Amino acid sequence: MTSIPRSALLLGLAGLIPFVWGAVTLYHDGMADLTASLLGPRFVGPYIQLFYGTVILSFMSGVLWGFATKTTGAAAAAGYALSVIPALWAFFMTGGGPVGTGVNLITGFLGLLILDYYFFRAGLTPRWWMKLRILLTSGVVACLIPVVV
Numbered sequence: 001m002t003s004i005p006r007s008a009l010l011l012g013l014a015g016l017i018p019f020v021w022g023a024v025t026l027y028h029d030g031m032a033d034l035t036a037s038l039l040g041p042r043f044v045g046p047y048i049q050l051f052y053g054t055v056i057l058s059f060m061s062g063v064l065w066g067f068a069t070k071t072t073g074a075a076a077a078a079g080y081a082l083s084v085i086p087a088l089w090a091f092f093m094t095g096g097g098p099v100g101t102g103v104n105l106i107t108g109f110l111g112l113l114i115l116d117y118y119f120f121r122a123g124l125t126p127r128w129w130m131k132l133r134i135l136l137t138s139g140v141v142a143c144l145i146p147v148v149v
Contacts (some may be wrong), residue, residue: 002127012136015056019143022049026146046098046147053105053144054090060112061087069122075122082119084114100148109144113137 003011003044025032025044032044041047068079086108093104116133119125 002134003107004128006131008128013139016136016139017142018048018052018120019140022046022052023143023146026138030043034050049144050094050098050101050105053109054094054101056140057090057105057108057112058087061085064115064119067119070124071122071147079119079122079124082115085115102144106141106144109137109140 021035021043022045024047025035025048036044042051063081064079064086068076068083071079089104089108089111093108094101096104113133116125117130120130
């Protein structure tokens with residue numbers, strides 16, 4: 001398998017920061033208090049994770065849409081239709097409290113991984129795509145688990 005380009009890997013890992021920070025502030029009261037006083041309470045604990053997770057699912061719809069543009073006809077139509085699912089999922093399935101939203105985001109990111117694989121198998125992604133997506137999805141899910149347990 002082709003290695004992940006350094007810039008894509010670094011930017012992808014940087015995208016995990018809000019998820020990791022939310023998990024850190026769930027377990028470290030001092031960091032939670034400092035963050036809340038400096039940035040406000042929405043940057044602490046599950047709040048940053050859930051809000052950012054919703055944004056990222058919507059962002060990933062745009063990424064998948066871009067992959068769909070690489071094909072034509074029925075395959076393009078299917079790709080476009082599938083690409084909007086993460087954004088619609090984020091819109092309809094979040095906002096019902098931290099535990100429910102956390103469960104729905106975990107489900108959404110795991111579903112996104114299935115869509116990533118569909119686009120990968122169709123030859124519409126870079127060859128390294130699944131390697132990156134598995135890494136990032138694992139990080140997201142691991143950080144969201146404390147919200148739901």
